[in-house]
Amino acid sequence: MATVISIDDSEDPRLADYVGLREATLRHLLETERGVFIAEGSKVIRRALEAGYAPRSFLLAERWLGELSDVLEPLDAPVYLVSEDLAERVTGFHVHRGALASLHRTARHDVAHVLSGRRVMVLQDLVDHTNVGAIVRNAAGLGWDGMLVSARCADPLYRRSIKVSMGTVFSLPWARLPEGTDIGTVLHGAGFRVAALALSPNAVTMAEFAGSLGPEDRLAVLLGTEGHGLSKDWVAAADAVVQIPMRAGVDSLNVAAASAIAGYALA
Numbered sequence: 001m002a003t004v005i006s007i008d009d010s011e012d013p014r015l016a017d018y019v020g021l022r023e024a025t026l027r028h029l030l031e032t033e034r035g036v037f038i039a040e041g042s043k044v045i046r047r048a049l050e051a052g053y054a055p056r057s058f059l060l061a062e063r064w065l066g067e068l069s070d071v072l073e074p075l076d077a078p079v080y081l082v083s084e085d086l087a088e089r090v091t092g093f094h095v096h097r098g099a100l101a102s103l104h105r106t107a108r109h110d111v112a113h114v115l116s117g118r119r120v121m122v123l124q125d126l127v128d129h130t131n132v133g134a135i136v137r138n139a140a141g142l143g144w145d146g147m148l149v150s151a152r153c154a155d156p157l158y159r160r161s162i163k164v165s166m167g168t169v170f171s172l173p174w175a176r177l178p179e180g181t182d183i184g185t186v187l188h189g190a191g192f193r194v195a196a197l198a199l200s201p202n203a204v205t206m207a208e209f210a211g212s213l214g215p216e217d218r219l220a221v222l223l224g225t226e227g228h229g230l231s232k233d234w235v236a237a238a239d240a241v242v243q244i245p246m247r248a249g250v251d252s253l254n255v256a257a258a259s260a261i262a263g264y265a266l267a
Helices: 013-018 024-034 042-050 084-091 129-141 159-164 183-189 206-212 232-237 255-265
Strands: 004-006 036-040 055-060 079-081 099-104 119-123 146-149 174-176 192-197 218-223 240-243
Touching: 013 024, 013 036, 013 055, 013 084, 013 099, 024 036, 036 042, 036 159, 042 099, 042 159, 119 129, 119 255, 129 146, 129 159, 129 255, 183 192, 183 232, 192 232, 192 255, 206 240, 206 255, 218 232, 218 255
Parallel strands: 004 079, 055 079, 119 146, 119 218, 146 174, 192 218, 192 240
Antiparallel strands: 036 099, 055 099
16 A cells, blocks of 8 residues: 555655646746646545546645545555645645645546547647636536647646646546647647637527538637737638637637537537
């Protein structure tokens, strides 16, 4: 079984992977440097382990030791047993789920693998990890085959993204595009029709576009950043600009909500 080690000092260097989990900039630097990511909650931890991610360590309140004993049993990784107060001091927030794991970050899929699917969502420069996690969950739950994220898009393996995705980020194939990717060339070259969700005088409605799809069409839907939407280059690369008809003076939906509607209507 994994080695259980009780720790009562928040400055213990063995807890370094868990420091400042609410500080996104710090975490990006630390997790990139160490090649790790953090999973929160017993269900998410289980899904990460079942997907084949190798654990580096666990940070658990005592009440979770029994709950996770079956998955800890075969592992060769330290389990740091701490009080909930100490966990809060280390992480910077109240760890109400009482269970964290640091796992080795690996690129499980590449762009070519994602583009072997039939339905793909493509995210450009989203900054909100909650939105990224919600889109992952929508794509997985609605039967899409994968997701691509731009070079500067928020991290799907950031703790908050993982939590909001309910661990579906471990099962949905996804990959990060290289900086400067010509999105039109990549997607059209792989045989996809490309739809950009954007505001435009030339846009067609979601229903109109769905009606134009043939049974053999492969589709990539482009989703843009929360503030400014898709760049002009990405919109220009699309075969069609698509929008969801709105009322009451509202011009658009949150990008995660829009992805859910598109994911259902265009599946």
